[in-house]
Amino acid sequence: MKKVAIIGGGISGLSALHFLKTTYGDKCQVTLFEKTDRLGGTIGTDRTDEFVSDWGPNGFLDKVPLTLELIEQLGGSHLLDPANAKAEKRFIYCHNRLNEIVPSPIKFMTSSLLSIKGRLRIAIEPFIKARTDWDEDETIHDFVSRRIGPESAETLVGPMVSGIFGGDAKKLSLKACFPIMVEMEKEYGSLIKAMIGKMKAARKNKAQDGKSSSGSASGPGGRLTSFAGGLISLIERFEDRYNSDIVTDCPVDLISMDDSQYLIKFANQKPSEKFDAVICSAPAFAASQMIAPIDQDIASLLDSIPYASIAVVCLGYDKKQIGREAEGFGFLIPRGQGKRILGSIWTSSIFSDRCPEGMAQFRIMIGGDTDPEAIDLSDDQLLDVVSSDFHPIMNINSRPQYVNIFRYKRGIPQFIVGHPAKMKRLDDLLKDHPGLKFTGNAYEGVGLNDCVVRSQKVVKQLAADLF
Numbered sequence: 409m410k411k412v413a414i415i416g417g418g419i420s421g422l423s424a425l426h427f428l429k430t431t432y433g434d435k436c437q438v439t440l441f442e443k444t445d446r447l448g449g450t451i452g453t454d455r456t457d458e459f460v461s462d463w464g465p466n467g468f469l470d471k472v473p474l475t476l477e478l479i480e481q482l483g484g485s486h487l488l489d490p491a492n493a494k495a496e497k498r499f500i501y502c503h504n505r506l507n508e509i510v511p512s513p514i515k516f517m518t519s520s521l522l523s524i525k526g527r528l529r530i531a532i533e534p535f536i537k538a539r540t541d542w543d544e545d546e547t548i549h550d551f552v553s554r555r556i557g558p559e560s561a562e563t564l565v566g567p568m569v570s571g572i573f574g575g576d577a578k579k580l581s582l583k584a585c586f587p588i589m590v591e592m593e594k595e596y597g598s599l600i601k602a603m604i605g606k607m608k609a610a611r612k613n614k615a616q617d618g619k620s621s622s623g624s625a626s627g628p629g630g631r632l633t634s635f636a637g638g639l640i641s642l643i644e645r646f647e648d649r650y651n652s653d654i655v656t657d658c659p660v661d662l663i664s665m666d667d668s669q670y671l672i673k674f675a676n677q678k679p680s681e682k683f684d685a686v687i688c689s690a691p692a693f694a695a696s697q698m699i700a701p702i703d704q705d706i707a708s709l710l711d712s713i714p715y716a717s718i719a720v721v722c723l724g725y726d727k728k729q730i731g732r733e734a735e736g737f738g739f740l741i742p743r744g745q746g747k748r749i750l751g752s753i754w755t756s757s758i759f760s761d762r763c764p765e766g767m768a769q770f771r772i773m774i775g776g777d778t779d780p781e782a783i784d785l786s787d788d789q790l791l792d793v794v795s796s797d798f799h800p801i802m803n804i805n806s807r808p809q810y811v812n813i814f815r816y817k818r819g820i821p822q823f824i825v826g827h828p829a830k831m832k833r834l835d836d837l838l839k840d841h842p843g844l845k846f847t848g849n850a851y852e853g854v855g856l857n858d859c860v861v862r863s864q865k866v867v868k869q870l871a872a873d874l875f
């Protein structure tokens with residue numbers, strides 16, 4: 409039996425534990441070490457006064473079969489809570505009002521969200537020459553400006569990037585964040601042509617075998633899905649299943665080599681222990697410090713991945729306090745619209761059982777890479793800023809009856825331009841360290857699905873090294 413250590417008890421470490429135990433459980437003995445006294449990492453849920461508030465992520469897109477299989481294997485499928493159909497309505501706050509993003513291209517081209525010039529610029533996209541230097545990375549903002557114009561980049565894509573990554577589209581790498589966009593330009597020479605091509609292909613598939621493709625051709629696809637009782641319900645399934653393989657309150661300090669085994673030194677009283685293999689799922693900056701005794705180049709590379717801070721402010725109101733219709737997914741706000749908040753997710757319109765009858769719950773995001781100071785505001789200051797931005801948009805004139813604030817200092821890794829090259833270099837450097845793997849949201853994607861997929865991949869690589 410090989411001894412394997414997993415470091416970190418967020419979704420990445422827990423998924424790695426599950427994949428190792430279910431696939432290679434007869435060949436290895438696995439222990440997961442978590443620094444804090446709880447599992448879940450960024451995932452957490454408060455259940456207070458009949459309000460259910462997720463701390464960080466509030467769902468995953470149901471488009472990745474592996475995540476759904478994992479949930480089924482953990483016995484959690486019956487708890488799945490997909491977003492309500494009415495939550496499909498999404499808005500962008502611009503020109504002092506909420507503008508609905510209509511999925512129909514014709515309706516979109518006639519809406520007043522973009523100027524006539526901005527809309528015409530989108531219309532000529534198929535005639536814009538595709539790039540040829542495919543090896544070069546570029547920012548999301550540069551790509552979108554090049555293809556559909558700077559106004560769309562600022563108004564449509566900038567807020568989406570801060571909504572997903574807490575990031576700045578002018579810094580983030582297109583290749584790392586939206587590789588599908590690179591492929592679309594490469595294959596079709598145009599995003600509009602690619603969307604039409606993909607829609608035709610989907611229609612053909614549907615006609616042939618009755619199957620429909622999930623999500624839209626161009627968008628992220630899939631339906632936002634959570635669990636009854638919030639996302640922590642998923643972590644509780646892992647806890648129930650793997651309790652005896654997990655040690656909490658156990659921070660790893662350093663990893664070094666000892667007789668071709670990995671020697672883990674803990675930052676508490678626990679004696680050091682040797683392992684044949686290690687999967688580290690701690691955030692890259694923490695992993696960097698642990699790994700320094702083994703490989704300074706890997707440590708520097710991990711340390712060079714920046715993180716953005718973000719705060720989530722959950723507010724609850726009596727529905728009578730809200731002076732406008734609040735059914736939909738929520739809204740995002742482009743920078744330069746006189747608002748500091750990044751946007752709002754209308755939690756109780758999306759998921760059931762998130763607040764008491766007759767009330768509504770909203771999540772408001774503030775901070776991110778374009779506003780790093782927001783995380784340092786006190787609770788009162790955050791509530792003041794958020795209320796004064798949010799209330800006029802929603803036509804609310806009185807204070808919230810429920811407030812819950814969550815802060816993530818260094819919360820979301822930023823895949824800035826050059827990230828794909830860093831990942832390639834990491835893979836090369838790791839060839840000298842068989843049995844040492846890194847998983848987590850800092851490498852191939854920040855979403856929960858990405859973490860699960862990456863963890864399965866590193867488990868397979870580890871098995872190739874060990875067995």
Ligand SMILES: Cc1cc2nc3c(=O)[nH]c(=O)nc-3n(C[C@H](O)[C@H](O)[C@H](O)COP(=O)(O)OP(=O)(O)OC[C@H]3O[C@@H](n4cnc5c(N)ncnc54)[C@H](O)[C@@H]3O)c2cc1C
Nearest residue numbers: 416418419420443449450464465466660848849854855856
């Ligand atoms: C505000 C916010 C909203 C988000 N919304 C969504 C969303 O709606 N949908 C979505 O798909 N994704 C979302 N994400 C992203 C997603 O939540 C994360 O990418 C994912 O949860 C990361 O999981 P992880 O296991 O890789 O890392 P983490 O959750 O950070 O877990 C790492 C674990 O390692 C532990 N650790 C650290 N150092 C040590 C050490 N020395 N020894 C032992 N353990 C250690 C930590 O305590 C932690 O438990 C959101 C993120 C944030 C911050």
